[in-house]
Amino acid sequence: MTELLQIDHVSRNFGGVQALTDVSFAIRQDEIFGLIGPNGAGKTTLFNVLTGVLPPSSGHIIFAGKPLDRQPPHRILQLGIARTFQNIRLFSGMTALENVLVGQHSCTRSGVIGAILRNAATRREEAQARRHAAELLDQVGISRHSNTLAANLSYGDQRRLEIARALASQPRLLALDEPAAGMNPAEREQLRELIQQLRAGFNLTVLVIEHDVKLMMQLCQRIAVLDFGELVTVDEPERIRQHPRVIQAWLGTET
Amino acid sequence: MSHSRRSAWSTYAALAIGLLALPFLLQAGIGRSWVRIIDMALLYSMLALGLNIVVGYAGLLDLGYIAFYAVGAYVYALLDSPQFGLHWPLWAVLPIGAACAGLSGVLLGAPTLRLRGDYLAIVTLGFGEIIRIFLNNLNEPVNITNGPQGICLIDSVHLGTFSFSHNHTTMLPGLTGPVQYYYLFLALTLLVMFIALRLQDSRVGRAWAAIREDELAAAASGIHLRNFKLLAFAMGATFGGLAGGLFAGFQGFVSPESFNLMESVMILCMIVLGGMGNVYGVVLGAITLTVLPEALRMLGDWQLNHLGHVIVDPNDLRMLIFGLALVAMMLIRPAGLIRSRRHQREYAGDRP
Numbered sequence: 285m286t287e288l289l290q291i292d293h294v295s296r297n298f299g300g301v302q303a304l305t306d307v308s309f310a311i312r313q314d315e316i317f318g319l320i321g322p323n324g325a326g327k328t329t330l331f332n333v334l335t336g337v338l339p340p341s342s343g344h345i346i347f348a349g350k351p352l353d354r355q356p357p358h359r360i361l362q363l364g365i366a367r368t369f370q371n372i373r374l375f376s377g378m379t380a381l382e383n384v385l386v387g388q389h390s391c392t393r394s395g396v397i398g399a400i401l402r403n404a405a406t407r408r409e410e411a412q413a414r415r416h417a418a419e420l421l422d423q424v425g426i427s428r429h430s431n432t433l434a435a436n437l438s439y440g441d442q443r444r445l446e447i448a449r450a451l452a453s454q455p456r457l458l459a460l461d462e463p464a465a466g467m468n469p470a471e472r473e474q475l476r477e478l479i480q481q482l483r484a485g486f487n488l489t490v491l492v493i494e495h496d497v498k499l500m501m502q503l504c505q506r507i508a509v510l511d512f513g514e515l516v517t518v519d520e521p522e523r524i525r526q527h528p529r530v531i532q533a534w535l536g537t538e539t
Numbered sequence: 540m541s542h543s544r545r546s547a548w549s550t551y552a553a554l555a556i557g558l559l560a561l562p563f564l565l566q567a568g569i570g571r572s573w574v575r576i577i578d579m580a581l582l583y584s585m586l587a588l589g590l591n592i593v594v595g596y597a598g599l600l601d602l603g604y605i606a607f608y609a610v611g612a613y614v615y616a617l618l619d620s621p622q623f624g625l626h627w628p629l630w631a632v633l634p635i636g637a638a639c640a641g642l643s644g645v646l647l648g649a650p651t652l653r654l655r656g657d658y659l660a661i662v663t664l665g666f667g668e669i670i671r672i673f674l675n676n677l678n679e680p681v682n683i684t685n686g687p688q689g690i691c692l693i694d695s696v697h698l699g700t701f702s703f704s705h706n707h708t709t710m711l712p713g714l715t716g717p718v719q720y721y722y723l724f725l726a727l728t729l730l731v732m733f734i735a736l737r738l739q740d741s742r743v744g745r746a747w748a749a750i751r752e753d754e755l756a757a758a759a760s761g762i763h764l765r766n767f768k769l770l771a772f773a774m775g776a777t778f779g780g781l782a783g784g785l786f787a788g789f790q791g792f793v794s795p796e797s798f799n800l801m802e803s804v805m806i807l808c809m810i811v812l813g814g815m816g817n818v819y820g821v822v823l824g825a826i827t828l829t830v831l832p833e834a835l836r837m838l839g840d841w842q843l844n845h846l847g848h849v850i851v852d853p854n855d856l857r858m859l860i861f862g863l864a865l866v867a868m869m870l871i872r873p874a875g876l877i878r879s880r881r882h883q884r885e886y887a888g889d890r891p
């Protein structure tokens with residue numbers, strides 16, 4: 285199995301707070317890789333460093349053989365890493381369909397001249413983008429809401445829409461920050477199936493942060509555990525369950 | 540369907556006839572000066588539509604926008620007046636002015652890219668003033684702008700031998716200078732509206748809207764923030780420069796005082812009043828805020844004629860009514876007279 289993403293000795297601090305300390309691990313092509321850890325462990329910070337929102341204080345990230353050093357977020361998206369946000373960040377004044385259209389920004393080309401002239405190439409691209417957006421909404425199961433404002437969607441549907449928007453850029457790695465937050469057990473189960481379906485259907489590699497350990501055990505091939513910014517271990521779910529520091533530091537208190 | 544299409548066509552036809560007949564009706568009805576006022580209203584519409592791209596579409600609060608109007612006006616003035624003895628044709632001067640304005644939009648926009656909200660407003664306000672101060676002082680050591688005196692005797696807008704300022708009443712009764720300008724400005728305003736509408740509903744317009752709603756999510760969706768912000772500044776400034784060039788030819792005179800901060804604020808008011816982001820609303824706002832002061836001036840004359848003296852000074856009244864109108868707007872229709880589909884949702888967001 286080849287490695288798609290390498291996190292190489294990444295640290296990040298905010299003033300005195302050491303949010304990530306010398307974290308290294310690799311994610312393999314095609315796997316669903318979990319990231320767990322207590323509140324404030326640095327999981328979201330790792331996502332922010334990975335997607336160019338924050339530069340690392342030190343260390344490197346290598347994606348598909350290319351270093352991502354100092355690349356801005358839009359470049360990283362173009363290179364094939366798309367993400368969702370822990371605190372949902374949809375374009376709330378746009379419809380679900382429009383959100384996914386924005387997600388296709390990097391796969392479409394038309395500019396000012398095309399917009400004004402609305403020539404055949406632009407019309408074709410727009411029609412194609414709308415078709416594709418509708419398909420994506422269908423795939424995440426919210427096609428009936430395509431003309432609903434993102435702000436008016438239910439919480440679970442907003443999370444699904446964020447996934448559709450991220451998928452619209454045709455990423456190789458999909459990074460999900462607590463996609464099941466605020467969902468009930470039935471919805472979580474559906475979400476797990478959805479993620480597995482999408483992984484297979486789109487040939488994705490998935491990196492997912494979740495607090496629901498049971499869900500993660502079923503979903504992920506491998507899981508990394510972060511605690512106080514340090515990597516505790518990376519392993520298969522059964523071994524994670526038995527890891528003494530995991531039980532002691534975190535799992536024991538969770539359930 | 541054919542019925543509704545036919546009624547739509549007849550509405551458009553009626554609107555077109557109304558717009559074409561308007562200057563003649565005004566001349567015959569309330570007086571010739573009103574045609575000039577409507578001409579100015581159309582110029583302001585173009586300006587406001589330009590600023591609307593920056594503020595309404597991309598959400599970048601620009602308080603120095605009038606500077607681009609100034610650049611367009613001065614380019615026209617310098618290339619078509621005795622100042623340097625140049626008399627370039629319109630087809631060259633207008634695009635050059637618009638391009639210079641667009642370029643200054645990029646140059647002034649570039650340093651502000653990391654700023655947002657209040658900070659952006661303050662810095663752009665400063666840039667607007669800098670341009671005005673430049674125009675005021677570029678008469679020494681080499682006299683370029685003629686300083687505070689401004690530039691006069693600017694050539695009228697002309698195509699070949701056809702000057703828009705000359706009356707052509709022999710050709711058609713009532714075809715005066717202002718009426719000809721009206722048709723020119725109307726055509727260009729419609730063109731700018733068309734461009735603004737097309738941009739709004741496109742990949743570029745969606746990228747701007749995404750930046751306005753959530754910069755981080757926009758960047759994470761692959762939008763190059765710097766390029767699209769600069770594009771908004773450039774497009775807005777280009778329209779500003781176009782309106783500026785027309786203004787110079789229309790007035791025949793420009794001076795730095797026409798481009799002060801109050802003008803920037805006024806154009807912003809037009810957008811806010813009309814409905815930020817909504818093309819028709821912005822035009823309505825521009826026309827309302829241009830026509831209203833003139834209507835109030837008429838009220839002053841009326842007092843003088845019928846009561847013998849002016850009891851309420853229309854100038855005081857003007858600012859008072861502006862203030863009241865804006866406060867009332869904020870309370871009653873916070874999204875503007877004609878709400879934009881997107882902005883309306885944003886305002887409705889917290890009380891569904």
Ligand SMILES: Nc1ncnc2c1ncn2[C@@H]1O[C@H](COP(=O)(O)OP(=O)(O)OP(=O)(O)O)[C@@H](O)[C@H]1O
Nearest residue numbers: 298301303321322323324325326327328329330370
């Ligand atoms: N932009 C920031 N500025 C300052 N401190 C930050 C910033 N982002 C994160 N931190 C701090 O870094 C630490 C790690 O935060 P992070 O959000 O990565 O945790 P997390 O593992 O995602 O937690 P949770 O499960 O609550 O989402 C916390 O102490 C947090 O306060």
Ligand SMILES: [Mg+2]
Nearest residue numbers: 327328329370
């Ligand atoms: Mg987090």
